Amino acid sequence: MAFQLDIVTPERTVYTGVVDHVQAPGSEGSFGVLQHHAPLLAALDVGTLSFRAEGESSPRHMACSGGFIEVLGDRAIVLAQTIELGDEIDLARAEASRERARERMRQREDVDMARAQAALERALIRIKVAGSG
Structure with missing residues (x-):
């Protein structure tokens, strides 16, 4: 199979x-x-x-x-x-990307929300995969 x-x-x-x-x-x-x-x-x-x-x-x-x-x-x-x-992902870098995306979304002014949301989604997936080892 x-x-x-x-x-x-x-x-x-x-x-x-x-x-x-x-x-x-x-x-x-x-x-x-x-x-x-x-x-x-x-x-x-x-x-x-x-x-x-x-x-x-x-x-x-x-x-x-x-x-x-x-x-x-x-x-x-x-x-x-x-x-x-998972073992190729730099967890600290992925977590920093997540925080940058969240901060951009909080600012709301002059922010492309779709891009910020996509960046957040990518960071969250990378963190999840890195944690699944």
Whole structure:
């Protein structure tokens, strides 16, 4: 019950391997992919991308900033703007980003609230993934 998963960003290949399951942060809500999934092309939102590598008991978690997933046959390809494994995230930096975003939102004057909210969302996901170890 396994299939090939490739996770890539413009800068690097983050993961290539065989997995049992992928949980993705779709723009319309989180969804799962198993072997023999129907063909799919979906937009990814900011959120946690999780997968369980074949033979492993616990899932791996990554902070995803958006992108796309294509599922075709027994292969899934994630094309992400940025993606970080939990152990790659500088927790202090993510917490500082969260506080900057919250401060911008409190000021309310001359603030692009949508950008501030998006920055806050990215920081919160990074903190969550870094904490899931």
